[in-house]
Amino acid sequence: MTDPSAPAAARRPGEQALAALGLAAPDPDPADASPHSFPGGGRWRTEIPSCEGPEALGVVLKESSRLDVPIHRISQGSGVWMLTDAEITEMVEATAERDIELCLFTGPRGTWDIGGSTRTDSGGAGLRARGHAAVAGCVEDAVRAAELGVKCLLVADEGVLWTLHRARTSGLLPADTTLKLSALVGPVNPASYAVYERLGADSINVPSDLTPDHLTEIRRVSAAPMDMYIEAPDDLGGYVRMYEVAELIRRGAPLYLKFGLSKAPGIYPYGHHLRELTLATAKERVRRGRLALDLLARHRADGEMAPLGTRLPGALNRFEISS
Numbered sequence: 535m536t537d538p539s540a541p542a543a544a545r546r547p548g549e550q551a552l553a554a555l556g557l558a559a560p561d562p563d564p565a566d567a568s569p570h571s572f573p574g575g576g577r578w579r580t581e582i583p584s585c586e587g588p589e590a591l592g593v594v595l596k597e598s599s600r601l602d603v604p605i606h607r608i609s610q611g612s613g614v615w616m617l618t619d620a621e622i623t624e625m626v627e628a629t630a631e632r633d634i635e636l637c638l639f640t641g642p643r644g645t646w647d648i649g650g651s652t653r654t655d656s657g658g659a660g661l662r663a664r665g666h667a668a669v670a671g672c673v674e675d676a677v678r679a680a681e682l683g684v685k686c687l688l689v690a691d692e693g694v695l696w697t698l699h700r701a702r703t704s705g706l707l708p709a710d711t712t713l714k715l716s717a718l719v720g721p722v723n724p725a726s727y728a729v730y731e732r733l734g735a736d737s738i739n740v741p742s743d744l745t746p747d748h749l750t751e752i753r754r755v756s757a758a759p760m761d762m763y764i765e766a767p768d769d770l771g772g773y774v775r776m777y778e779v780a781e782l783i784r785r786g787a788p789l790y791l792k793f794g795l796s797k798a799p800g801i802y803p804y805g806h807h808l809r810e811l812t813l814a815t816a817k818e819r820v821r822r823g824r825l826a827l828d829l830l831a832r833h834r835a836d837g838e839m840a841p842l843g844t845r846l847p848g849a850l851n852r853f854e855i856s857s
Contacts, residue, residue: 544835547777566746568753568787573848576840577787579606581761582819583794586612586804588624590816595632597820603827604842607790609637609688609714612803614675619682626683633843637686637714638679640694641672646803661690661718669694673701680707685845690716692733699734700855712736712847717763717770717792722748724755728851731758736847737790742766742773749786759847761790764826772796779826780835788840788847793823 571577585608629636643661663669672694689695701707717739721727739761766773798815830836
């Protein structure tokens, strides 16, 4: 007999109506589910990306309060070098007051460099840091941001990732600094995902076109937190996967739900000339988050959110650092 006090099982989109029409889907396979969760409990956290300065941050915080959208992390994409010390300090203080993790992007990247290969059809080396000087710029950004109180750094190059992990291990960066891998270099198979974890990544952004089966494959080799755009910007494909949120959590946990925005012009690197667009899109990203959370609630799949204020990834596998 079913225990009437037990929580109702989560349902899938359209499940009851389709079953009544003889179109019921097969039951989910328990073997597909991720066995992992965040330290301290919970299987998903939230992230608002592309928050490019104190003013945009203020819009996000105000809108999240108005719409009751819980936020674990806020990230920026233009880079540490595009913010003054005063602006970084203001963002650190505002997020600390709400116990939200702030993540800033590090340093030069190939797409803004003088190298022409990134503008060819092949895309060249993409966002990677070209040459010693670019790596040094990323390290400069990381040290500066950490000194101003930033605890999470966004990285788009495996060499920079390994360098910053070594810096963290040696004490050049605070030990509780977390390193987040950019969506623009995200791995697409379990072997590469495990390599980025071992290089020092504490959360790893995967492309938004991975299938649920791909997420299950990754979770069989790694428990490192995963970041995924539920709605991706156009330069990342423009995918909108709102109705898959519960299944993405089931397969990919521990998972950061990133609320991006399709059909919106790019804003990197941000400046005042993009102010109105940046503030408007910041507000809409929070609204998109509310839509996804409402959908989870309707499907009775919203009960495993990690506690607000949690940010650390738990014990992860790393390559050995030789002396």
